[in-house]
Amino acid sequence: MMRRLQRKLPLLFLSFISFSVLFTQFLTTYQVSVTGFSFFAIALLCVVALLRYRLLKFPVYLLSGSWIFYQYVRLEQTFSLSWFRTAGQLIQSEIARFLTGEMSFIPLEVALVILLLLLILLTELQIEYERIYLSTLVIIVYMLLIATFNRVDVSYKIILLLAVALIMRLLIVAKQEYQRVIYGSVLVIGLVIGASLLPITSIRDELVIRSARIRNHLNQTGFYQLFEEGASGTRTGFGENDAVLGGPLMDDHTLLFEAKQQTAHYWRVESKEVYTGTGWRNSSSYNESIYEESGGRIYLEDEAYLGEYQPRESIELSFSLNDSYLPLPYGRVILESETDFLKLERSHENGRLNYASASDRTNLTIGWFQPDYTQATLAGVTNQEIEHYLSLPILPERVVTLAEDLTADKPTLLEKVLAVEEYLKNSSDFRYSKIDTPVTPKGRDYVDHFLFDSQVGYCDNFSTAMAVLLRAVDIPTRWAKGFAPGEVVREEDGHDVYAIRNSDAHSWVEVFFDGVGWVPFEPTPSFSQALDSTVATSDSSETSETSQSTEESSTSSSSTELSTSNESTSATDEPTTTNHFWEPMIQLFKNSWRYLRWLILAVCVLSLWRWGVTWQILILWRFNKQSLIRVYPRLLKQIEKQQERPAEQTLHAYAERVEANFPIFDGDFRTLTQNYEAALYASASIETQEIDYPFIKKLLAKIRKMNKNSI
Numbered sequence: 001m002m003r004r005l006q007r008k009l010p011l012l013f014l015s016f017i018s019f020s021v022l023f024t025q026f027l028t029t030y031q032v033s034v035t036g037f038s039f040f041a042i043a044l045l046c047v048v049a050l051l052r053y054r055l056l057k058f059p060v061y062l063l064s065g066s067w068i069f070y071q072y073v074r075l076e077q078t079f080s081l082s083w084f085r086t087a088g089q090l091i092q093s094e095i096a097r098f099l100t101g102e103m104s105f106i107p108l109e110v111a112l113v114i115l116l117l118l119l120i121l122l123t124e125l126q127i128e129y130e131r132i133y134l135s136t137l138v139i140i141v142y143m144l145l146i147a148t149f150n151r152v153d154v155s156y157k158i159i160l161l162l163a164v165a166l167i168m169r170l171l172i173v174a175k176q177e178y179q180r181v182i183y184g185s186v187l188v189i190g191l192v193i194g195a196s197l198l199p200i201t202s203i204r205d206e207l208v209i210r211s212a213r214i215r216n217h218l219n220q221t222g223f224y225q226l227f228e229e230g231a232s233g234t235r236t237g238f239g240e241n242d243a244v245l246g247g248p249l250m251d252d253h254t255l256l257f258e259a260k261q262q263t264a265h266y267w268r269v270e271s272k273e274v275y276t277g278t279g280w281r282n283s284s285s286y287n288e289s290i291y292e293e294s295g296g297r298i299y300l301e302d303e304a305y306l307g308e309y310q311p312r313e314s315i316e317l318s319f320s321l322n323d324s325y326l327p328l329p330y331g332r333v334i335l336e337s338e339t340d341f342l343k344l345e346r347s348h349e350n351g352r353l354n355y356a357s358a359s360d361r362t363n364l365t366i367g368w369f370q371p372d373y374t375q376a377t378l379a380g381v382t383n384q385e386i387e388h389y390l391s392l393p394i395l396p397e398r399v400v401t402l403a404e405d406l407t408a409d410k411p412t413l414l415e416k417v418l419a420v421e422e423y424l425k426n427s428s429d430f431r432y433s434k435i436d437t438p439v440t441p442k443g444r445d446y447v448d449h450f451l452f453d454s455q456v457g458y459c460d461n462f463s464t465a466m467a468v469l470l471r472a473v474d475i476p477t478r479w480a481k482g483f484a485p486g487e488v489v490r491e492e493d494g495h496d497v498y499a500i501r502n503s504d505a506h507s508w509v510e511v512f513f514d515g516v517g518w519v520p521f522e523p524t525p526s527f528s529q530a531l532d533s534t535v536a537t538s539d540s541s542e543t544s545e546t547s548q549s550t551e552e553s554s555t556s557s558s559s560t561e562l563s564t565s566n567e568s569t570s571a572t573d574e575p576t577t578t579n580h581f582w583e584p585m586i587q588l589f590k591n592s593w594r595y596l597r598w599l600i601l602a603v604c605v606l607s608l609w610r611w612g613v614t615w616q617i618l619i620l621w622r623f624n625k626q627s628l629i630r631v632y633p634r635l636l637k638q639i640e641k642q643q644e645r646p647a648e649q650t651l652h653a654y655a656e657r658v659e660a661n662f663p664i665f666d667g668d669f670r671t672l673t674q675n676y677e678a679a680l681y682a683s684a685s686i687e688t689q690e691i692d693y694p695f696i697k698k699l700l701a702k703i704r705k706m707n708k709n710s711i
Contacts, residue, residue, distance in 0.1 A: 005050060008127060012046050014168050015126045019046070019119055021157050022139045026115050029146055030108050032072065041068040045119055049127040065116040073109050130172055136165040238325070238481070238505045242272060245279040245446055245460045249434040252502040256323070256483075259498045260316040263370075264485035266520065267327035267500060270352035271478040271510055275468055277393040277445045280479050284349050298342065300353070301332035304517035307377065309369035317364045324361070326353040327482055327500075330520065334367035350478075373516055375414070381513040383413045389476035389512065392468065396448040403472035413475065417511050417521060420469045424462050424523040432525045434458045459524045463507045466523040470511065478510040478518060484527070628691060632676040638703050639669065651677060664702050672699060 019042045024034045044064050051057040070079050075090070077083040087109075094107040106114075118138075126135040140161055143154045238256075259267075272280035309332055326344065335342065343356040355361045406423050407416040424430065437457050440449045447468045450461045467477040486500035506527070510518040522528060636645075643661060645654045655673035659665055675691045 008050055010171050011127050011130070011168055012050065014164050014171075015049075015123065016042055016046050018126070018136065018139060018161055018164050019122065021161060022122075022142065023115070023119070025143060025146060025154065025157065026111075030111065032108070037071060041071070042119070044068070045123050046127065049123045061120050065120060069112055069116060072112060126168075130168075132165050132168045132172070136161055238269060238323070238483070238502070242280045242460075242479075242481075243276065243278065245440075245464065246437065246457075247439040248437050249458060251434070254502045255320045256500050256502060256504075257317055257319045257321075257327070258489070259486070259500065260318075260492055260495050261368075261498065262313050262495055264496075264498065265329045265370075266485065266506070266508070267483040268330060268351070268480060268520075269325050269327050269482040270347070270350040271480040271518075272350060273389055273391075273478050275392060275447075275464070275471070275479070278440065279446065280464070282347075282350055283388075298335040298344065299332070300328070300335065300346075302330075302371075302517040304512075304515075305371055306515045308372045310372045311369075313368045313370070315366040315368050317366060319361055319363065322361050324354045324357070326355065326361075326364075328353060328366070329368050329370075331371050332369040336365040336367070337362055371516070378414045378513055378516060378519065379412055381413055381515065383475060384512060384514045385474050386476040386512060389478060390471050390474060392471050393445070395468070395472065396445055398452060399445070399448050399468065400472045402451065403469040406469065407473050413511075413513070416473065416475060417470060420466050421509075421521050421523045424466055425525055429455055430462070430525070431456045432458060432462075437461065459507045459527070462524040463509050466509045466521065470509070476512045478512075479507060480510045480518075480520060481505075481507040628672075628676055628679050631696065632672065635672070635699065635703070639706075642706055662706050664706055665699075668695070668699050668702065 016039075020039055023038060023042055027034050027038060045061070045068075048057060048060050048064055051060060066084070067079060069087070070083065073087060073090075075083060075086050077086060091109055091113060094110050097107070122135045122138060125131040140158055143158055143161070146154065272282050274281045274283050315329070335344075342362070345354045345356055346352070347354075403420070406419050410416040410419050433456050438454050440446050446461075447465045450457050450465055463479060467479050470477045483500050483504045484506045486498040486504050488496045489499045490497045506524075508527075509521045509523060511521055513519050636651075639658060643654075643658050649657075651673050655670045659667065659670050672691065672695075
């Protein structure tokens with residue numbers, strides 16, 4: 001045991017450093033305080049790894065892990081069988097809530113169990129089996145995922161992890177092969193330098209674009225939400241604070257409400273009119289209270305709209321969460337509540353309708369009348385400059401120049417609006433992606449950075465850019481937000497039931513047309529025009545967009561007549577054959593082959609470096625007529641790394657010495673030496689029945705084990 005402790009102690013200390021980095025990052029992500037116990041817990045698991053007998057080790061692991069879990073999840077009980085039962089029920093309940101979509105992130109209790117099991121596995125890999133690079137790779141992958149979706153800088157921690165891994169590897173092989181240590185160090189240093197330079201190279205950009213479909217698919221399926229910052233973080237959903245926009249988003253599929261209806265449409269919640277250079281805000285928060293008693297109805301419509309309406313449709317809304325806002329379709333609506341009393345607050349400034357209290361939220365029946373106008377109606381409207389909706393901060397000159405260039409040869413208000421929409425929606429300069437969208441650098445204008453630098457974004461980027469570009473040429477706009485139509489989940493009484501989730505949260509642009517009011521426009525690629533029935537689109541929610549190619553462009557909404565008869569679209573429409581999940585993987589492989597071949601070459605070189613001698617010996621034995629004469633000197637060289645042979649010592653004496661010092665050979669090396677001398681001195685291929693291919697394989701395994709145990 002003392003010899004084992006002496007040999008493993010350096011690995012234990014360095015493993016403690018690596019696992020402490022992992023564990024403290026996990027606690028920070030879940031907003032749990034890092035205390036002295038956090039480091040004691042890691043030290044405890046590392047010490048358990050020193051135990052030799054597995055029958056004893058793994059029960060101790062489980063007991064230690066349970067006690068560590070208890071320190072963070074006490075449940076107001078002592079550490080007893082009763083606590084185990086309660087904790088088990090809690091974990092089972094939390095897993096069920098996560099799988100059913102009630103929770104959009106892995107709860108702390110479940111995540112802690114998974115992490116502790118992972119730490120036990122990594123402890124065994126790193127300390128017992130000395131698989132340093134594999135365990136370090138797992139830790140670094142976790143750190144990178146955390147960094148991507150929680151906006152934290154882990155670069156120094158990753159450098160520390162790589163340095164610790166290199167030192168551990170040095171400790172393992174230093175006594176055997178100094179050349180390998182040097183080559184390995186150069187390789188690791190090269191990888192670190194390459195990783196630091198990769199973001200500024202064209203290779204990185206190419207890989208990001210080519211892998212977009214796969215990463216978007218992972219985002220849609222909820223993979224990235226496993227690594228988000230506890231219950232909060234950069235997730236899709238309706239948010240109140242839009243002061244600072246930008247940065248990556250992960251999909252959250254929490255169900256918000258269901259709508260039983262005939263026609264798909266956007267769900268508007270509010271608009272904002274003040275662009276600040278980093279995001280949006282409202283200039284005022286004036287609310288008017290409106291309510292009706294039992295049997296009454298609430299009528300709502302856009303007072304600026306002077307046209308006709310289509311026939312009434314009925315919508316039944318049922319809510320899953322008690323949020324205060326009430327999402328509504330465009331047009332005239334009649335609200336009828338299931339309760340005896342309905343009290344709402346309406347903001348005239350942004351059109352938002354709130355329940356007086358979130359607890360008052362109840363299921364509703366909506367009588368809906370769509371506005372009935374056409375593109376010809378809008379084409380005859382002249383621009384009405386409403387000062388309040390033209391305000392802008394000081395913009396970079398190139399933003400204004402771009403707006404003027406896009407609209408210079410467009411004579412009517414509608415043509416100017418559609419020109420800007422077309423540019424953002426269908427230009428090959430821009431790419432849609434939630435997970436690749438960067439955070440706007442401090443001091444930079446949000447729209448300017450998107451239009452000319454990053455050119456990668458999602459609905460907030462495209463809609464804000466359109467609103468600002470139109471304001472730059474004196475066209476009044478508002479930034480609207482709410483939800484895309486959602487997904488058809490079932491049919492009831494001849495009507496479709498749509499499920500609207502956090503992942504359906506969306507933003508678009510409203511432009512003022514005199515006599516028609518605020519008309520929605522959709523600049524985000526692959527989303528349908530809010531009130532355009534003739535636009536061909538594959539999906540109409542941001543959820544569906546994540547599974548589309550970020551290089552696709554949707555059909556222009558300006559190509560045909562504008563109407564309020566919507567296409568019935570779904571957030572989870574099945575993709576066509578060309579969008580099958582395996583298709584982008586095949587395409588990615590084809591496009592990445594020129595890079596992949598170098599990776600394969602690197603793997604081959606590393607494999608030859610690690611296993612070259614073994615393969616060389618086995619191949620020689622298989623295909624050489626005098627295999628023993630050629631193989632023995634190579635085997636002898638491997639053994640001499642651990643047992644030096646004086647020049648004057650005979651092979652027979654040396655073999656006896658090796659067998660005495662390394663019982664692991666159990667006479668095999670002596671047998672090999674005797675056969676070699678017989679073949680050598682007889683000047684013929686004299687190979688006895690004892691030496692065959694399995695014998696050589698077994699001897700090579702013993703040599704590797706000897707080298708490992710001698711560290």
